[in-house]
Amino acid sequence: MQADAVTQAPVEAVFNPASPEYLADPFSQWRALSARGRLVWYEPWQAWIMTRMPDIMDCWRREYLSSDFYDWEFAPPRPPQDQWSNYERAMIGHSLLADHGHHRLVRRIVSPAFSRNVVDEIQRRIRPDVVQLIADLEGLDSFDYIERVANHIPFISISRMVGLPEKYWPDIKQVVLTFTESWNPTISDERREAARQDSNRAIEILQRVIAERRANPGEDDFLSELLKVEAENEAFSDWDIITLILALIGAGADTTLVAQQWTLYALLKHPEQIETALSSPEAFANAFSEIMRWSPTSKMGFARYAPQDMELLGQQLRKGQMVLLMPHLKDRDPDYYPEPERFDVQRTFDPDVLFGYGPRYCIGAAMAKRQLYLTMVELFKRFPDLRLDGEPEKDNSDHNAVVFKSLRVRTGKGA
Template sequence: MTTETTQSKTERSIEEVFNPASDAYCQNPMPQCRALAERGPMVFYPPWQAWVMTDIGDIMDCWRREYLSSDFYDWEFAPQKPNEDDWGNFEKALIGHSLVADHSHHRLIRKVVSPAFSRNVVDEIQRRIEPDIDKLLASLGEPASFDYIKQVAEHIPFITITRMIGIPEKYWDEIKPLIENFTETWNPTISEERREEVRQQCNHAIDLIKLVIAERRTSPEQDDFLSTMLELEAANPDFTEWDIITLILALIGAGADTTLMAQQWSVYALVKNPDQRDAALATPESFSNAFTEILRWSMNSKMGFARYAPEDMEVLGQQVTKGQLVLLMPHLDKMDPERFPNPEVLDVSRNFDPDILFGYGPRYCIGAAMAKRQLYLTITKLFERFPNLTLAEEPVRDNSNHNSICLKELRLQTNIG
């Protein structure tokens, strides 16, 4: 018997039992996630120079009390925060306003903008993007098979974000790089050269957003997110144009990369488990619950939610120094049979109480309902057009994304005729 097989998990280094960059994790994350969670509620992971918070109760408490910072510039390895006199568009949005605002301003912004995410507004957004979804699916024709990721999913984030916000089509080509790359600006794993490249893309795109806002002020009634924001600005003196810009960036950040992952894994799950399809897509409300189960079952997450220690402090019995990265990783227990009986089975009726897929407490994603609705619309339309979809082949998993396991392609058989 080899030394490797006789060593206990606790004797092996944390890098040996948990490595999201490994092929083993890509194929089946469950054993490694459970091994990491078993190390304790607060585990230091040297490859990321970060602490990992593993217990869902502790994570919810952290979200609720906000004792860790969400400001990227509080990270010990962040570039030097520029003086306010030197701020460009990117810094004004990322530092000065609601993406990383102080807690009181963040709560004010949430209160002010909550009407922009009401059920009526979500219904209107669905109406606006539905013709684009129909057009995209119609462009497929009647193929024997097609790659859902390349031919559908990769187009959805751009369509939904631009239509939802109300960005005129004449600006789409210029703003597309921002939508595709914005989330890289706070990715702790990229090079400084790449971060600066994306920062400059952001500066240009924010100029375009400011131009769109200026144009919209002359014709504000267009039933979209931007029109609603301008109404709120007029009624609330503490809500400024920069808050509007930052909320648009927040929608882009939350809706681009995340939407692409959600699209591919949702379609894969429902094609792989056709017995769950009708229940999942019965109503927008049933899909909301089904989506949480789909992402639990897919186990595609790798890193989690980034927070930073604002000072030297003790967190869950560990001494955390100022600036250290703390990753909240609620996905680690998604295959725990004590919490989720028969965890390997996709069950869209499974109960989640609370449902923390989009966060919890003051930082719960305010656009969650909107995100789930565009996903529900796209997938419903897909199965209406191709009701007999099956997998043409089992997709190959791709581990190149720093935050999620992807599928290299998702080739579907239409079985038409």
């Protein structure tokens, strides 16, 4: 039966994230893609798509595919070391594109920098900015949440968390918008090179910040914690610090901006569950997994690359071919989640794979969830009668996520 289905139409006829039909109903396209098999060739992206969660978790756990962008068959040549810019020094051989052994080492030695006490301190540091941003909305009858809040919170909170002095904020904001593009294999060479240059400028700023902090220690922030780790571990260097901070400033801000929009939208669509979701940081952590399961945000997935010619899940892969891990395909699958259409902030997630699994689990997950929790608590504290001002229009222009063109809300507090 599956063979017959394959002959009916090419995969791109039933799965096209760039299409209006995907915006209207992505879930039927997810199901159609998953029905084609465990590993499906997708011509428009020149990539294999891994569709089943057990296979994805096994790939995350065993790390048999490469996460190094330069191992992609269409990547530019890996530059020789004597031609590296700051970007290559940070991205080759360090935390994001490291060999698996070094990546595991980095995770182990920096884990104290992501402890509960550190996360609590970060919340204390960013709370005044969040409170002020939301207080500035007082007296408005309605506003666009994306324009007035979501666009600002990720950069402000991550900069405070890292300990990036405000004098550097204007210069480093650009990398927040473009960092993930510097290693995105699906965009043009010109766009990727522009993002690479943005990253080089950001790295120069981070080098100055690190030097200043060494000369004047004492701040209680993430950078200070990483400098302590470096002092105690010979295998951990400035470049590991820079790469971790770039990941938080760039990739962290990018994903959090998407999460900000969908978190508020999902809660306002289910107001009876807001109190439960925001009852504690722990309750919100679980609620956020349900929010992102229920919200059709994802379009692509996590890129990996075949390190050699290999057989995988019954398919023959050529060295350098991209494999996209797409865990979101399970999110409305009744075989994976009971009553998948139902929104329940107390749903059980075992395991919870929203932020990955195994050695590649996102090390900044607790920080991301705490930032969102703080924002939602302050927003609903000031505007308990907040509601949607009409159904928002979705925006399909981003390569990897579905967002909203605007997210207008009414406060119930006329000017």
